[in-house]
Amino acid sequence: MTVVVRALFHPSLLAHLAHRCYAAAEEGTGTMAWWRRTKEPEATPADRGMPLIRLEGITKIFKGDADEETRALADVTLDIDRGEYIAVAGPSGCGKSTFLSVLALLDSPTSGRYWLNGRSVSSLSPAERARARSVEVGLIFQSFNLIGDMSVFENVEYPLTLRSVSPAERRDRAMAALERVGLTARARQRPGQLSGGHQQLVAIARAIAGRPPILLADEPTGNLDSKSGDALMQMLAELHADGATVCLATHNPNYIAKAQRQIYLFDGRVVPQPVG
Numbered sequence: 001m002t003v004v005v006r007a008l009f010h011p012s013l014l015a016h017l018a019h020r021c022y023a024a025a026e027e028g029t030g031t032m033a034w035w036r037r038t039k040e041p042e043a044t045p046a047d048r049g050m051p052l053i054r055l056e057g058i059t060k061i062f063k064g065d066a067d068e069e070t071r072a073l074a075d076v077t078l079d080i081d082r083g084e085y086i087a088v089a090g091p092s093g094c095g096k097s098t099f100l101s102v103l104a105l106l107d108s109p110t111s112g113r114y115w116l117n118g119r120s121v122s123s124l125s126p127a128e129r130a131r132a133r134s135v136e137v138g139l140i141f142q143s144f145n146l147i148g149d150m151s152v153f154e155n156v157e158y159p160l161t162l163r164s165v166s167p168a169e170r171r172d173r174a175m176a177a178l179e180r181v182g183l184t185a186r187a188r189q190r191p192g193q194l195s196g197g198h199q200q201l202v203a204i205a206r207a208i209a210g211r212p213p214i215l216l217a218d219e220p221t222g223n224l225d226s227k228s229g230d231a232l233m234q235m236l237a238e239l240h241a242d243g244a245t246v247c248l249a250t251h252n253p254n255y256i257a258k259a260q261r262q263i264y265l266f267d268g269r270v271v272p273q274p275v276g
Helices: 011-026 033-038 096-103 126-136 152-161 167-180 196-209 226-241 253-258
Strands: 053-063 069-080 085-089 111-116 137-140 214-218 245-249 261-266 269-271
Touching (some): 085 253, 152 196, 196 226
Antiparallel strands (some): 053 069
16 A cells, blocks of 8 residues: 655754764664663564564455456565565565565465464464564554554553553653654644654654564655655664664665665565566
8 A cells, every 4th residue: 555645854853863863873882772771572483493584475465346456465485584684675566565564464465374483473363463563563654653632752652551561661662762763842742733754753753662673664765855864774774783673665776775685576576686
């Protein structure tokens, strides 16, 4: 599903985000100390011999009017190991967003098998899928999906309440994440009072507040200029350096080249080289 984001970052916000990210990189080891210091241990894999993510023959078909079918993914087979930094690339409509949605347990494949952390996803109950999605995966998508009746702070904190994190720990995590993206001064405001750029920063803070071992980012820099995009990519690099597995969907050739490994999609299939 394609989501169009119309709002762009204000120039002052871009400079502020860049300053925050680059300043953090210059402190100490350059990694996100607050993430490393308090993050929770990862779930114990059901099969220690398997990679973090394994897909075998994953196919996703969407049906439209008059039973018209759109094959978004076709026989995708691949592994992603713990601690990898993956770039998923390909032309618009190649299946990148669907691929990330399947990884995030937001969508189920039409056929094929998916193992997450050594567990077969098809064998998980709805409650187990929801918990895996909440605890093990952080999402940075172009859509904000903020709750309008909640404050900025509450939007960042809310997913932590679903994980039985103590109130004091929730507050510390939420405020640390907001500070990381430079939004502590707006913690009491509601999403409707923010620009589109600020709302995107809230969504990023919400994703990183949970210290997820897997971070999925779908074109997170698609509507940003080069300076703010580079600042966000610096943040992802810091998270990866501190142990997170990062899977980034992007069109930017510079960001693709910086990843440890590239996965190229075309018409829903994995191809050895970029097409188009």
